[in-house]
Amino acid sequence: MIPVLSAFGELTVFEPSSVALGFTRDAYQGSHPGVTYKTDALSTIDGQFDVVTAFDVLEHCKDDLAALVEWSALIKPGGRLLLTVPAFPSLWGRNDELSHHYRRYTKQTLTDVLTQRGFSIQKMSYTYLAAFVPVWLSRNIKEKMETRVAAARAAGPDGSIDASFDDIPWDFKQPPAIINSALQAACSWEKDWLQYGDLPFGTSIVAIARKS
Numbered sequence: 001m002i003p004v005l006s007a008f009g010e011l012t013v014f015e016p017s018s019v020a021l022g023f024t025r026d027a028y029q030g031s032h033p034g035v036t037y038k039t040d041a042l043s044t045i046d047g048q049f050d051v052v053t054a055f056d057v058l059e060h061c062k063d064d065l066a067a068l069v070e071w072s073a074l075i076k077p078g079g080r081l082l083l084t085v086p087a088f089p090s091l092w093g094r095n096d097e098l099s100h101h102y103r104r105y106t107k108q109t110l111t112d113v114l115t116q117r118g119f120s121i122q123k124m125s126y127t128y129l130a131a132f133v134p135v136w137l138s139r140n141i142k143e144k145m146e147t148r149v150a151a152a153r154a155a156g157p158d159g160s161i162d163a164s165f166d167d168i169p170w171d172f173k174q175p176p177a178i179i180n181s182a183l184q185a186a187c188s189w190e191k192d193w194l195q196y197g198d199l200p201f202g203t204s205i206v207a208i209a210r211k212s
Helices: 002-008 018-028 064-074 094-098 107-116 129-154 177-187
Strands: 012-014 036-038 049-055 075-086 119-127 204-211
Touching (some): 049 064, 064 075, 064 107, 107 119, 129 177
Parallel strands (some): 012 036
Antiparallel strands (some): 075 204, 119 204
């Protein structure tokens, strides 16, 4: 997101892992020299920002309310929080578990946690509508069937699991370019639609919230 976000103003990147931050800095400090990188406590930069972004981060926080308190403290009064989260508990699958997610949200549950922490909703919509049915079928039918079959096949004669058993779901790995291109084409119209209305369902939620 650094090339995208740095076009809109001064950008500070926060990453608690010094290793990950090092990779990020090495990749972008040459092409985007004005970006600031921080890995220390968030409290050192309280109240400095017009906008804080968190793309697919909140679902990784065990206490999402506490995370929103920290993020709110970073934002100037009247500033905004822009975030995305995975949608619908019915889409929960092995991908979420391997990604260390604690939850998937609905518009109502995301609205609840944001308003409890003093944010007012300016925009909230589901996104990736075209992916919803394929993902639902994959998580609720295909994945469950494959897991049962693979686990039975991997079990040894003494009931133990073969160490070579691969329990990584197909949609956790990087898909072929042709699938990425097809999904991009199927979802590209959303960026125009969302300027005028909201989508009724999808695999993710995008929200813009204002700090009171």
